[in-house]
Structure formats: structure tokens, C-alpha cells
Amino acid sequence: MSEDKLKLLSCHFTWDLQKEDADLNFLEVKVRERLAVKCEYEGNLKQREFNFLAFIKHLQGFNDEALKTLQLAKKEHPEDDSNVIVTYGNLAWVHSLMSNVTEAETYIAKVNEILRAFPAPSPAELHREVQSEKAWSLLKFSRKTYIRAKESFLEALQKEPDDKEWNTGFAFSLFRLEGLKIGRYKRVGVEESPAVLQLKKALNLDPDNPMIHVYLGLKCYKNTENVNNAEAWQYMRQALTMAPDNLSVVLRVAKFMKKEQRYEKALEVLLEMLKNAPDSSRLHLEIANNYRWKAMQMNDLNNPELLGLCIHHLEKGASLNPGYIYPQLELALRYSEHKQIAKAEQKFTELFALPDLKPADRQAWHRMYGDFKHYRLGSEKSAVDHYKQGMMLGRVSTEWIACRNRLRKVLQRDIRDIYEIRTLLGSFRKENKDD
Numbered sequence: 405m406s407e408d409k410l411k412l413l414s415c416h417f418t419w420d421l422q423k424e425d426a427d428l429n430f431l432e433v434k435v436r437e438r439l440a441v442k443c444e445y446e447g448n449l450k451q452r453e454f455n456f457l458a459f460i461k462h463l464q465g466f467n468d469e470a471l472k473t474l475q476l477a478k479k480e481h482p483e484d485d486s487n488v489i490v491t492y493g494n495l496a497w498v499h500s501l502m503s504n505v506t507e508a509e510t511y512i513a514k515v516n517e518i519l520r521a522f523p524a525p526s527p528a529e530l531h532r533e534v535q536s537e538k539a540w541s542l543l544k545f546s547r548k549t550y551i552r553a554k555e556s557f558l559e560a561l562q563k564e565p566d567d568k569e570w571n572t573g574f575a576f577s578l579f580r581l582e583g584l585k586i587g588r589y590k591r592v593g594v595e596e597s598p599a600v601l602q603l604k605k606a607l608n609l610d611p612d613n614p615m616i617h618v619y620l621g622l623k624c625y626k627n628t629e630n631v632n633n634a635e636a637w638q639y640m641r642q643a644l645t646m647a648p649d650n651l652s653v654v655l656r657v658a659k660f661m662k663k664e665q666r667y668e669k670a671l672e673v674l675l676e677m678l679k680n681a682p683d684s685s686r687l688h689l690e691i692a693n694n695y696r697w698k699a700m701q702m703n704d705l706n707n708p709e710l711l712g713l714c715i716h717h718l719e720k721g722a723s724l725n726p727g728y729i730y731p732q733l734e735l736a737l738r739y740s741e742h743k744q745i746a747k748a749e750q751k752f753t754e755l756f757a758l759p760d761l762k763p764a765d766r767q768a769w770h771r772m773y774g775d776f777k778h779y780r781l782g783s784e785k786s787a788v789d790h791y792k793q794g795m796m797l798g799r800v801s802t803e804w805i806a807c808r809n810r811l812r813k814v815l816q817r818d819i820r821d822i823y824e825i826r827t828l829l830g831s832f833r834k835e836n837k838d839d
Contacts, residue, residue, distance in 0.1 A: 409512050410500055414534050415493030416459035416541060423463040426546040429727040432460050437684045441651050448487050451480035452537050455490055456544065462498060471498050486522045486531040489515055490538075535560055539573055547584060553577045568609035572616060575602040579619045594623055617643035618656045625660065633664065644673065649680050651687070658690055667698040685725035692717035692731070696738075711742055729755060729765040733772045740780040748776060764801035770794035771803045774810065788814055788823045795828065808832075 411418060435457045439450070454477035461470040477491045496511035524531050530538065535556065542553035554577035560570040578599035594600050600623050607616045621639030640657045647653045654677040661670035671694045678687050695714040699707045718735040721728075732755055739748035752773050755761075761769070770790040778787030787810070794807035808829065815825045 407500075410497055410508075413493035413496060413512065413515060414530055414538065415490045415497065416455065417462075417494060417497040419538055419541065421459065421463075421541070421545050421549065425548040426463075428460055428464055429725075431545070432457065432464075433685060433725050433728070435460070437681060437686060438651060440683060441649065441681050443649055448481050448533070451477045451487070451491065452540070454480065455494055455537070456541055458494055458498070462501075467498055467502050471495075471502070474498060484514060484518055484521075486518060486533045489518055489531060489534050492518070532560075536569060536573075543573065543577055543580065547580070550577060550580045550584070554581060566609065568606070571602070571609050572606040572613060575599060575606040575616065576619065578602050579623070597623060599623060612646065614643040614647035614650060614653045615656075617646070618653055618660075621660060622656070625663070636660070637664075649677070651677065651681055651684060655686060655690060658694070662690075662694055662697060665697070665701065667694045667701060670694045671698070683724055685721040685728065688717040688721035688724065689728075689731045692721065692734075706741055711738065714738055715742060729758070729761070730768055733765075733768055737772055737776060740776055745780065748780070752776065763797050764803070767794045767797045767801050767803040767807070770797075771806050771810070774807070778810075784814065785823065788825065792825075792828055795832065 435453055439453055439457075445453075454473050458470040458473035458477065461467075461473060474491060474495050478488070478495070481487045481491070492511045492515045496508045496515070499505075499511065500508035522531070529535075539553055539556035539560070542549040542556060554574065557570050557573040557577055561567065561574055564570055582597060582599045600620070603616055603620050603623065606613070607620065610616060617639045621636040621643065624636040624639065625633055626636075640660050643653050644657050654673060658670040658674050661667075661673065671691065674687055674691045674694065678684070678691070681687055692714045695710045695717070699705050699710040699714075702710075704710075715735065715738050718731055718738060722732045722735060726732075732751065736748045736751035736755070739745075739751060752769070756766075756769055756773075770793045774787040774790035774794070777783045777790065791807040791810045791814075795804060795811070798804065811825045811829065814823065815821060815829075818825070
């Protein structure tokens with residue numbers, strides 16, 4: 405069949421969502437975990453989750469699974485109205501890609517029937533439901549699509565300036581975009597932040613939206629010692645009160661508590677959420693992190709109880725999301741701290757042998773394996789080799805800085821520079837004089 409007809413459909417397949425721009429495994433995990441939590445979905449939000457998940461499965465090369473997922477989306481809204489335009493468009497594309505020409509043409513015809521029965525305000529405009537699903541999909545998909553999400557929400561806002569959904573979406577887009585510019589010591593001040601102004605406007609229009617409270621809390625948070633973050637805490641507590649069973653809210657609030665070094669409180673919140681989402685890999689990993697930080701707070705990193713709990717939740721998280729490499733590297737280090745050296749070595753070896761290991765994961769592997777060699781096996785030379793290899797991969801992650809800092813520490817002790825660390829560090833300084 406002609407692809408021209410398919411290109412006229414407004415759906416995930418025509419919104420220029422490129423698989424190389426996103427972490428498809430992580431996106432899938434997040435959607436599946438949200439769907440697994442028993443909660444009420446407003447409007448057609450569950451249908452949209454299935455639409456988004458189906459497109460992810462297509463990008464992963466599993467059109468059979470994409471088709472099954474779209475059938476679930478279809479069941480969520482069986483009526484032929486503007487709420488199913490995106491679902492039917494996706495179905496037409498998947499059927500076409502699977503050479504089901506008759507089915508593809510049927511769904512194209514269904515979309516055209518809906519467009520005639522429920523015309524958009526003008527030929528140049530999308531139906532509200534389509535505009536909404538497109539904008540939120542852009543915001544969820546990748547940091548590379550944040551700007552397009554912002555533009556999509558802004559376009560809608562210009563027609564309906566007091567609409568709560570458009571204001572909220574625009575606020576979230578600004579929040580995400582500001583987040584890309586912020587480092588630990590470089591923050592957009594609350595007073596100068598366009599995101600904060602827009603979030604407050606959104607809050608006035610939609611005071612019961614817990615994520616607005618979360619984002620405002622994060623913007624108010626000051627990552628400075630001896631600073632009272634009372635305002636941030638107020639927003640976070642309100643969000644948790646509103647949505648104690650919302651996985652995204654709970655994870656955000658718990659991470660805030662971790663920043664505030666309230667590990668016991670964070671664990672309380674996370675373990676309560678675990679009752680509703682026992683198969684959330686992200687929950688297990690966050691719980692493991694808090695047990696680790698709690699042990700550090702107690703100056704007892706090798707506390708057998710806390711270390712055992714940390715390992716348990718890391719193992720559970722790894723079993724639920726084996727494609728997420730970083731926490732499995734953490735698990736290998738925790739094994740070594742638990743005096744399970746052979747198990748740690750085996751885990752490191754298995755992870756390094758994985759096909760298509762991303763550069764960021766490979767860099768993390770070198771840093772952590774270097775730590776293992778250095779601090780557990782006492783082999784400084786081997787550790788230095790791995791820190792060097794990590795740096796040689798370039799600035800693909802924050803692990804580059806970790807590798808560099810470890811090399812600098814070795815150099816402070818090694819005045820003769822027997823490992824030729826200065827040469828390597830010097831080569832990077834020439835490449836980046838700002839470093």
C-alpha cells in the first residue's frame with residue numbers, strides 16, 4: 405500500500421521519534437511499572453500508556469508485541485471518536501509493517517471516518533486529544549524532544565491560555581529543559597527561573613496535581629549545608645499526601661529525602677510503596693541506595709544487616725531489569741564488600757562480556773572494576789589501567805570525572821609518576837582548556 409496515506413496519520417510513527425535518541429529499555433520499564441500499579445487512570449491516560457509502549461516495542465523490533473499492546477489500548481476506549489485517532493493510526497502503521505495490507509487500510513479508513521464525524525477546529529489544527537498525546541509523548545520520550553514538547557504545549561497555550569493541561573505541560577517542559585542546564589554547583593535561581601513562574605501558574609489552575617508540587621519542591625531545594633529547606637519539604641509532603649500510591653511521585657520524593665540525608669524516612673516511604681509495586685526495579689534500586697547511604701551515615705559501611713539488605717534489593721532490581729547495567733556494577737562491588745570476591749569477579753566478567761555495551765556503561769565498568777582491583781584486591785597498577793581506559797572513552801558520562809579524580813589521588817601519592825598519569829591528564833587539558 406502507499407506510504408503516503410500512512411504519513412498523513414498523526415500518531416507516534418509520524419512524530420519523528422528516533423530510537424537512537426532514547427533509552428528504549430528504560431522507557432519500557434517505566435511504562436510497565438506504572439501500568440503494574442493498581443490505581444485509577446484519569447480519562448484515556450491508560451490508553452496512551454499502551455500506545456506509547458506499543459511504539460517502544462516497535463522501535464525495539466517487536467511488531468508482534470506492538471500489535472498486542474495496541475489491542476489493549478483499543479480495549480481501553482472502544483468508541484470510535486477522537487480519542488482513538490492515535491491508536492488507530494498506530495495500528496495502521498504496525499499492520500502495514502507486518503504486511504497486513506487489508507487491516508492497515510481498514511484503520512486508515514476508520515481514522516478518516518472519525519475526522520469527518522468529529523472535525524478539528526481547522527484543517528491546520530490537530531484534535532485536542534491528538535495534540536495532547538503528541539505533546540506528552542515528546543516530553544516522555546527523550547531529552548532531545550523536550551524542546552519540541554515545549555513548543556507543542558506553547559502552541560496550544562496560545563489558543564487556550566488558561567487551560568490547566570497546557571499550562572502544566574508547558575511548566576513540566578520548562579522544568580526538564582532547565583534541568584539539562586543544571587549541574588551540582590550551577591542552578592537556575594528560583595527568582596530567575598521561568599519554570600518556577602510557570603509551575604506556580606499551573607499550580608493555581610491545577611492545585612491537585614501532585615507532580616507540580618514535586619517539581620516546585622525540587623526547584624526550591626538548596627543543595628547547601630546548613631540551609632533550611634522547609635519550603636521544599638512542604639511541597640514534597642503535600643505531593644506524598646496527595647498521591648501516596650503514585651510510583652513516579654514516591655520515587656521523586658524519596659530521592660529528595662535521600663538528598664536531605666533522611667534515609668530512614670526515605671526507606672519508610674519506599675517500602676510502603678513496594679507493597680503496591682513489588683516488581684518495580686526502580687523501587688528496589690532506590691531502596692538499596694538508601695540502605696547503602698544509611699550505612700555510610702552510621703560510619704559502618706560493612707554493617708552486615710544493611711549490606712545484606714542492599715545486596716538483596718540490588719539483586720531483585722537486576723532480575724527485574726537485566727538491561728540496566730549500572731546497578732549491577734554496584735552489586736558486584738557490594739559482593740566484594742561482603743567478602744564474596746569470586747562472586748564479584750564473576751559478575752564483573754559477565755557484565756563486560758555483554759554485547760553492545762554502551763560507552764557510558766563501559767566507562768562505569770572500568771571505574772568500578774578499577775575500584776574493585778584497588779580497594780579489594782590491592783592492585784593499584786591494575787586499577788590505574790582501568791581508570792585510564794575509562795577516561796579514554798571520553799566524556800560520555802560523569803564516570804569520566806570519577807576516573808580522573810581517582811588518577812589524581814594516585815598521582816598525589818606517586819610523586820615519580822610511575823604510571824605516567826600526568827601525560828594522560830595533560831592530553832585532556834590540551835583538548836579542553838576549561839577543564
